[in-house]
Amino acid sequence: MKLFPFLLGALPAIASAQGTPDLAAKVTAAQSAGDNAWMLVCSALVLMMTGPGLALFYGGLVRRKNVLGTMMQSFILMAVITVLWALVGYSLAFGEGTPVIGDLRYAFLNGVGSAPNADYAGTIPQQTFMVYQLMFAIITPALISGAFAERMKFSAMLLFMTLWALIVYFPMAHMVWGKGGFLNAALGGKIPCLDFAGGTVVHITSGVSALVTALYLGKRLGYPHVPMKPHNLVISFIGACLLWVGWFGFNAGSALAASGLATSAFVATHFGAAAAALGWVLAEWIGTGKPSVLGGISGCVAGLVAITPASGFVKPFPALLIGFLAGLFCYLMVVKVKQRLGYDDSLDAFGVHGCGGTLGALLTGVFATNAVNDGFKGPLGLVDGHPGQIWNQVVGCAIAWGLAIVGTLVILKICDATIGLRVTKEDEMTGLDVAMHGEEGYILEA
Amino acid sequence: MKKIEAVIQPFKLDEVKEALMGIGVDGMTITEVRGHGRQKGHKEVYRGREYNVDLLPKIKLELVVSDARAEEVVKTLTGAARTGKIGDGKVFVYEVAEAIRIRNDDRGDSAL
Numbered sequence: 180m181k182l183f184p185f186l187l188g189a190l191p192a193i194a195s196a197q198g199t200p201d202l203a204a205k206v207t208a209a210q211s212a213g214d215n216a217w218m219l220v221c222s223a224l225v226l227m228m229t230g231p232g233l234a235l236f237y238g239g240l241v242r243r244k245n246v247l248g249t250m251m252q253s254f255i256l257m258a259v260i261t262v263l264w265a266l267v268g269y270s271l272a273f274g275e276g277t278p279v280i281g282d283l284r285y286a287f288l289n290g291v292g293s294a295p296n297a298d299y300a301g302t303i304p305q306q307t308f309m310v311y312q313l314m315f316a317i318i319t320p321a322l323i324s325g326a327f328a329e330r331m332k333f334s335a336m337l338l339f340m341t342l343w344a345l346i347v348y349f350p351m352a353h354m355v356w357g358k359g360g361f362l363n364a365a366l367g368g369k370i371p372c373l374d375f376a377g378g379t380v381v382h383i384t385s386g387v388s389a390l391v392t393a394l395y396l397g398k399r400l401g402y403p404h405v406p407m408k409p410h411n412l413v414i415s416f417i418g419a420c421l422l423w424v425g426w427f428g429f430n431a432g433s434a435l436a437a438s439g440l441a442t443s444a445f446v447a448t449h450f451g452a453a454a455a456a457l458g459w460v461l462a463e464w465i466g467t468g469k470p471s472v473l474g475g476i477s478g479c480v481a482g483l484v485a486i487t488p489a490s491g492f493v494k495p496f497p498a499l500l501i502g503f504l505a506g507l508f509c510y511l512m513v514v515k516v517k518q519r520l521g522y523d524d525s526l527d528a529f530g531v532h533g534c535g536g537t538l539g540a541l542l543t544g545v546f547a548t549n550a551v552n553d554g555f556k557g558p559l560g561l562v563d564g565h566p567g568q569i570w571n572q573v574v575g576c577a578i579a580w581g582l583a584i585v586g587t588l589v590i591l592k593i594c595d596a597t598i599g600l601r602v603t604k605e606d607e608m609t610g611l612d613v614a615m616h617g618e619e620g621y622i623l624e625a
Numbered sequence: 626m627k628k629i630e631a632v633i634q635p636f637k638l639d640e641v642k643e644a645l646m647g648i649g650v651d652g653m654t655i656t657e658v659r660g661h662g663r664q665k666g667h668k669e670v671y672r673g674r675e676y677n678v679d680l681l682p683k684i685k686l687e688l689v690v691s692d693a694r695a696e697e698v699v700k701t702l703t704g705a706a707r708t709g710k711i712g713d714g715k716v717f718v719y720e721v722a723e724a725i726r727i728r729n730d731d732r733g734d735s736a737l
Contacts, residue, residue, distance in 0.1 A: 406676050408669070467670050477672065514673030527672060 207302075211295075214302040217437035218311055224428025225314035229321050230254050232425050235418030236480075237325050240526050243410040244610025245329045246620035252324040252336055259337065260317045263344055268316060269309050271349040273299065278361035278369065281353045285309075298358045298366060300435035311432060312352070319348055319381045325526030326389030327600075329407075330399050330607055333615045335600045339392075339590055347384055347586040351579060355380050362575050365554065372575030373547050373559065373568065375444065376433035378488025378540040379579040386533020387583035389524060395591045396600055398523035400607050407525075412473055419476035423452055426483045430490040443551050444490040448483065451490070451502035455482020458506020466514065474510070481509035481531050485539030492547035492559060501542050505535045537576055544572035626721040626734065627695040631686045632660065633706040633714040638684050644705035645688070650698060652737070653688040664712035683714060689721055691734045 234253040241249045260268070267286050274281030285291050293304040300308045320340045327336075354360040355374050362379075364371035374380060399407065409415060430448040434441035459478025464470040485505030486498055493501065513530035524530060547560030547568065558565040594600050601607075606614035613619060633641060638655065645653065659680040666679030690698050699716055707713055726736040 403674070407674075408676055409671055467673070469670065471670065473671055518673055 211302045214300075214436045214438075215304060215307055217441070218300075218303050218307045218432060218435065221428035221432025222307070222311040222314055224425045225311070225318065225432065226257065228422050228425035228429065229314075229318045230257055232418050232421035233318065233321050235414045236422060236476075237328065237415075237418070237526050239411040239413065239415030239418065240325075240409040241328050242407060242610070243621060244612055244619075246410065246612065247618060248333070248611025248615050249324070249328050251333070251616060252328075253321040255337070256317050256321045256340060259340060260320065260344055261313060263341060264309075264313045264316055268344060268349055269312065271345070272312065272316070272352040273309075273357050274353075275358045276353065278359060279354060280350045281357050302436055308435065311435075312356075315377060315381060315429070316344060316348055316352070319377075319385050320344060322382070322385035322528055322532050323389045323392060325528035326393040326524045327396050328525040329611065330396060330525075330601055332598065332600060332602050333611075335594045335598050338598060339594050339600075342590040342593065343388065343587065346590060347388065347582055348380075351380050351384050351582055354578065355575065362578065364571075370571050370574045371568075372540075372571050373492055373543050374488045374540065374575065375491035375543075375552075376430045376487045378485075378536045378543065379575045382484045382487060382532040382536025383540065383576060383579040384583045386529045386531070386536055387580050388587040389528030390522070390533055391584055391587040392591065393522050393524040393529065395588070399525065400604060402523045403521075409473065416472060416476055419480055423479055423483065426452070426487075430487055433491060440491055440552060440554075443494075446495050447490045447493055447498035448486055450495050450498040451482040451486025451505070452479045453482070454499040454502030455479055455485065455506035455509075458482070458503040459510045460506075462507050462510040463514070466510075477513070477527070477531065478506040478510070481505045481535045484509075484532055484535035485542070487536070488540045489543040489546060492543060492552050494546075494548065494551055497542075497546035497562075501539060501546065504542070505538055508538050509535050537580075540576050540579075541569065541572050544569035626689055626724055626737065627692060628687065628689045628719040628721045629695065629698060629702065629716060630719065631702055631706065631714060631716040632658065632683050633686060634708070634712065635682055635684045637706045637708070637713075638686075641686065641702055641705040644701050645698065648697060648701050650688060650690065650694075653686055655687075656685045658683050658685045662712075662715065681712070689724060689737055691737060 230253055234250040237253065238246045238250040265288055267283065269288065269291065270283050270285035271281045274284045276282035288309065291305050291309050293306060295301050295303055296305040296308060320343050354362045355372060356363060358366045360368050362368045362370050362372035364373050372379065426448055427445050431441045431445035434444055456475050456479040459474050459481060460470045463474040482502035482505050485501050489498070489501055509531050512534040513527045517524065517530055543560065545561045548563050549555060549559050552559065560568045591600065602611065602614060660683055661679050661681055666677055666681060669676045669678055695718060699718065703716060723732065724736040725732055
């Protein structure tokens with residue numbers, strides 16, 4: 180980006196010397212090609228986080244009889260949300276509309292083509308921006324599935340997720356990232372909440388909704404007396420490592436260009452994950468006497484969650500600190516607080532995403548600096564001498580929590596009243612694989 | 626004829642198999658089983674939830690030999706399977722009433 184004004188300044192001279200008045204257009208096209216290539220790769224990376232990443236991570240953590248049912252919950256969202264996004268989702272999130280929700284100007288992807296939308300990303304086709312944001316809309320509801328794993332009806336899950344995208348995700352994405360959104364820091368929001376890649380939009384909404392769903396559904400049969408060990412930590416390990424890699428698309432891609440800011444977000448993301456893995460493992464080593472693999476991979480995901488809102492605003496060392504704190508904090512929430520309160524958030528979607536997301540969103544207000552991100556006028560966070568940003572972050576978090584709690588409760592009531600949320604006792608004992616899908620994950624004698 | 630049934634540590638299977646083949650035993654059946662005797666299990670912790678695992682993976686090995694060879698086979702087997710630590714397993718010896726080779730109806734020792 181720093182080279183670019185210089186190039187543009189030199190353009191008239193070069194153009195007249197070479198007699199090619201379309202040089203400026205060629206420079207623009209070259210930048211667009213670079214940015215578009217990067218953003219298409221990032222879109223694919225973010226989809227990879229849901230399938231196979233999250234599907235493997237969650238799939239390995241459940242009991243053997245529920246492995247396919249759990250993976251299917253992530254996978255089917257790759258299809259369902261895509262259709263919903265094309266119909267109205269993209270428009271409700273990114274159409275200008277009101278401060279709370281977008282309008283229907285892009286419904287049925289009307290006008291979303293290869294021309295850039297300068298409000299969001301001026302150098303890539305709007306269609307690239309659209310498909311990139313779709314991948315976020317897919318993974319966010321998929322994260323919730325960790326809370327109701329092993330006991331929710333497939334049909335109820337489909338209705339729940341569709342309504343959840345409409346009532347919680349699209350409005351929240353619009354408020355934080357949509358033009359004119361209430362919390363949008365870049366495009367005229369009333370309360371400028373800094374959320375680079377989705378601490379509030381993705382992780383607080385999904386994590387808090389996960390807690391509400393776990394409380395509403397109740398515990399799995401036999402919890403906590405019946406052993407419910409993860410059936411295959413090897414696939415969880417592969418899934419978590421795919422999440423780590425995919426997260427570069429999630430965070431660095433949120434620069435929406437192959438820019439220095441993308442590099443900075445990439446570095447912050449990586450540092451956050453590394454420090455959080457160490458934080459969790461260390462806490463566990465001291466707490467239970469052994470550093471576990473599950474602790475390591477849970478920690479890295481917690482760090483990736485916490486660094487998400489901050490990734491495009493903070494320097495590498497604050498990123499290490501945010502990650503490390505997230506590792507410790509999420510360990511405490513998952514291992515100590517959950518045990519004490521006794522709710523059954525099967526795969527700790529709240530403990531990791533809700534808690535890590537809130538911590539990260541608040542710390543963004545502390546460590547955000549315009550030395551990293553100069554796309555805003557004036558100082559950003561506390562380190563820039565702007566303590567008021569922490570308040571903006573608190574408001575953003577409160578709105579995300581409130582919307583997630585109220586929206587999810589309403590949706591659960593609707594699903595409960597229409598198709599019923601929980602599988603029967605017999606189906607739960609048999610397992611979702613056979614009961615819901617008529618197949619088994621592992622047929623070793625075949 | 627005697628049936629020798631042994632429950633051994635899984636990691637000892639290869640040594641036991643080699644030792645038995647070394648003295649000319651040419652058939653056996655093995656099963657992966659779980660169980661415990663006096664050996665205590667171990668503790669596993671997943672995100673703070675503790676599980677006591679007391680049924681541990683073992684290998685059950687079954688073979689039928691002639692009366693004359695039984696003692697030698699048992700000695701070889703126990704020798705190869707022993708680590709001297711708790712959890713090494715047990716051997717049970719049974720009388721066998723009859724043995725029949727399905728392929729050609731051989732009976733008794735010649736069916737082994």
